[in-house]
Amino acid sequence: MQMTMRWFGPGYDPVTLEQIRQVPGVTGVISTLYNKQPGEVWEVQEIAALKKAVEDAGLQLAGIESVNIHDSIKTAAPDREQYLDKYTLTLERLGQADIHLVCYNFMPVFDWTRTELAKVRSDGSTTMAYDQSVIDTIDPHNMQALIERQANGFTLAGWEPERLAKLKDLFALYNNIDEERLFANLSYFLMRIMPVCNKYDINMAIHPDDPAWPVFGLPRIVTNKEKLLRLIRTVDDPHNGITLCTGSLGTNPENDIPDIINTLKGRIHFAHIRNLLHTAPGRFEEAAHLSTDGSLDIFAIVEALYTSDFDGPIRPDHGRNIWGENGMPGYGLYDRALGAAYLNGLWEAIKEIYSRKTRFTQY
Numbered sequence: 001m002q003m004t005m006r007w008f009g010p011g012y013d014p015v016t017l018e019q020i021r022q023v024p025g026v027t028g029v030i031s032t033l034y035n036k037q038p039g040e041v042w043e044v045q046e047i048a049a050l051k052k053a054v055e056d057a058g059l060q061l062a063g064i065e066s067v068n069i070h071d072s073i074k075t076a077a078p079d080r081e082q083y084l085d086k087y088t089l090t091l092e093r094l095g096q097a098d099i100h101l102v103c104y105n106f107m108p109v110f111d112w113t114r115t116e117l118a119k120v121r122s123d124g125s126t127t128m129a130y131d132q133s134v135i136d137t138i139d140p141h142n143m144q145a146l147i148e149r150q151a152n153g154f155t156l157a158g159w160e161p162e163r164l165a166k167l168k169d170l171f172a173l174y175n176n177i178d179e180e181r182l183f184a185n186l187s188y189f190l191m192r193i194m195p196v197c198n199k200y201d202i203n204m205a206i207h208p209d210d211p212a213w214p215v216f217g218l219p220r221i222v223t224n225k226e227k228l229l230r231l232i233r234t235v236d237d238p239h240n241g242i243t244l245c246t247g248s249l250g251t252n253p254e255n256d257i258p259d260i261i262n263t264l265k266g267r268i269h270f271a272h273i274r275n276l277l278h279t280a281p282g283r284f285e286e287a288a289h290l291s292t293d294g295s296l297d298i299f300a301i302v303e304a305l306y307t308s309d310f311d312g313p314i315r316p317d318h319g320r321n322i323w324g325e326n327g328m329p330g331y332g333l334y335d336r337a338l339g340a341a342y343l344n345g346l347w348e349a350i351k352e353i354y355s356r357k358t359r360f361t362q363y
């Protein structure tokens with residue numbers, strides 16, 4: 001396991017690499033070229049510059065989140081081969097730069113969805129929250145404005161205005177795409193890129209849909225154990241794996257996350273750990289990482305990662321805004337740093353307990 005934090009890059013992230021380096025036990029960052037549109041090829045020099053910035057700060061570039069996928073690939077449009085070639089070229093360049101983890105998602109139109117970005121909790125901290133009954137009354141065309149209004153002036157990953165300016169066209173693109181077609185397009189994408197992933201040992205880690213159910217009538221295909229299993233079996237290559245995002249899978253209380261971890265052993269390449277508090281069916285808010293602050297058993301989740309020999313990067317996922325920090329929603333420094341320290345503590349304790357167990361059995 002390697003503890004990391006997400007870093008959005010210079011000019012985008014008010015949190016600095018120097019700050020991240022001072023969080024105990026954090027040795028790497030997960031980053032991206034934030035200026036890249038889906039379908040754009042990443043330039044060799046841009047990748048090298050990102051890597052150098054991270055390494056000059058004494059950290060490792062542990063993976064990319066995300067290399068976004070063009071809608072032509074997701075919808076199997078006539079020009080998808082061209083975009084698959086471009087994606088493959090970007091992967092090749094990442095592999096040549098010694099980068100071996102790429103997180104991506106296959107959600108149509110909207111990336112993650114929340115209805116509140118700064119809900120005030122009883123302790124005065126603010127957090128992101130979701131209420132399905134609000135979504136049910138919202139015109140999806142107003143979602144961008146709703147997010148932008150609450151984003152503290154930041155451009156949030158997944159809510160880039162350039163892309164969402166064409167929302168009407170985007171919805172039209174997915175008009176005839178149901179779950180089965182979307183799954184077929186995802187499988188085709190994976191089959192097309194597996195050769196380059198094998199050549200450069202690049203682990204692809206699909207991010208689950210967030211929340212884990214259809215939003216605005218759009219299909220969702222990465223939401224539970226059965227769907228994850230189907231995906232890794234359909235393209236049965238070890239480089240076809242998943243990002244275990246507890247905050248996304250955990251939106252559905254029926255998802256037993258330790259069970260998902262045990263079932264997908266060996267195919268989890270990356271983990272996002274955050275806690276959620278379920279407040280009503282279809283309604284939740286993001287909590288502090290500590291188990292008792294939310295509805296998820298973070299100890300059981302970390303234990304399952306440990307016992308399934310998980311050896312990829314973990315990053316504390318969204319944090320609250322605390323101590324007066326005016327951070328990017330979900331990505332302030334302080335609460336994520338507390339999350340990293342907590343997760344490192346859990347990992348150390350679990351490792352120690354299991355190594356003692358092993359010593360005892362030897363007698």
Ligand SMILES: [Mn+2]
Pocket residue numbers: 207245246247248272317
């Ligand atoms: Mn996540």
